[in-house]
Amino acid sequence: MMTNEAIQEGETSDHFSMFSSQSPKIRYTYNKIREVKSHRVGDLFSAYRDILWDDGRHKYNVSSFIGEIDEILLGERFSAFDQSTLDNLIGTLRQRGNSNATINRKMAALSKLLRKAHKMGDIHSLPEFRRQKERAGRIRFLERDEEARLFAAIKSRSEDAYRLSVFLVDTGCRLGEALGLIWNDIQEHRVSFWITKSGRSRTIPMTERVKEVIKLPPTEGRRPKGPFTKLSQAQFRAIWNDAKAEVGLGADDQVVPHILRHTCASRLVQGGIDIRRVQMWLGHQTLSMTMRYAHLATNDLDGCVIVLETPRSTQPGGNRAEGSMFSSPVTTPSSPTAGRKKRDEAAAAAKESPKAARKNSKAK
Numbered sequence: 001m002m003t004n005e006a007i008q009e010g011e012t013s014d015h016f017s018m019f020s021s022q023s024p025k026i027r028y029t030y031n032k033i034r035e036v037k038s039h040r041v042g043d044l045f046s047a048y049r050d051i052l053w054d055d056g057r058h059k060y061n062v063s064s065f066i067g068e069i070d071e072i073l074l075g076e077r078f079s080a081f082d083q084s085t086l087d088n089l090i091g092t093l094r095q096r097g098n099s100n101a102t103i104n105r106k107m108a109a110l111s112k113l114l115r116k117a118h119k120m121g122d123i124h125s126l127p128e129f130r131r132q133k134e135r136a137g138r139i140r141f142l143e144r145d146e147e148a149r150l151f152a153a154i155k156s157r158s159e160d161a162y163r164l165s166v167f168l169v170d171t172g173c174r175l176g177e178a179l180g181l182i183w184n185d186i187q188e189h190r191v192s193f194w195i196t197k198s199g200r201s202r203t204i205p206m207t208e209r210v211k212e213v214i215k216l217p218p219t220e221g222r223r224p225k226g227p228f229t230k231l232s233q234a235q236f237r238a239i240w241n242d243a244k245a246e247v248g249l250g251a252d253d254q255v256v257p258h259i260l261r262h263t264c265a266s267r268l269v270q271g272g273i274d275i276r277r278v279q280m281w282l283g284h285q286t287l288s289m290t291m292r293y294a295h296l297a298t299n300d301l302d303g304c305v306i307v308l309e310t311p312r313s314t315q316p317g318g319n320r321a322e323g324s325m326f327s328s329p330v331t332t333p334s335s336p337t338a339g340r341k342k343r344d345e346a347a348a349a350a351k352e353s354p355k356a357a358r359k360n361s362k363a364k
Contacts, residue, residue, distance in 0.1 A: 172264030
């Protein structure tokens, strides 16, 4: 045992040296306790909207979604977003006539915002977001004659809007993707889309009609940044609505500029292009989005009609003709007389077999 003098002089015994070398070092740390404040949904959106969403139409839609959600919640402040609050919110949206697809879009925006707030420590619990089951619905696309009439009415109002319409229907791109094009995105026979909804760029070949409409008419002054940068979404939609009313499509609420994307997809599928290539052409993030058009690929099913057609009789009494494509060597029935004849012949052959064997043995 060490004396006080030894400790004061800095001396150590062998026992103390062994103990100090084998004992683990223990450190005590103290976490800072952070106060969790309460927030409104609108406050969280103001704090993180520029971080989570890029400028554009999608950000505008998200702003509208969050504003509606904040209004339903009556501006209530919270530090934890519980499951009952989420369920009541979804119930209110459904009572207001929102479809499951619309509810899913609004909940996706809210989920993204709350997950960011939770990560930053603004709220301390999150509910479980369950995706609502969506119905496939009917997809509207333009027939050739509808396209001709509508495009003629658009051209009479604006040459630039007409060029954009042709580009949209032959490329299947989104309106925002077309308006964001610059000249460097167009190389020889292909066009590249860099600013996309999914965040994934894609390059597709151009039709002859598209090659013509991207050429600007000779004008004086400075060349615009891209082939369609003279137009805004609001301007194009105004021209579109006037033109569709003129050709008798004003009452059809599905005839919006996005119908040109549906039209392109439907023509690709009906033309025999496989779904995977259509997905690549449209830039869909998942194949399930492209499968909405799969029902239009009816050419592959034409062979099924032959099997289901009622076979026509070529013999009296309604019996199938021999050699018919519907007859089978295994399943085609024979007449009762023919069946009995075959059984009698088989029995006779069986009786003759032993006699023939004995006769051959005697001959030897």
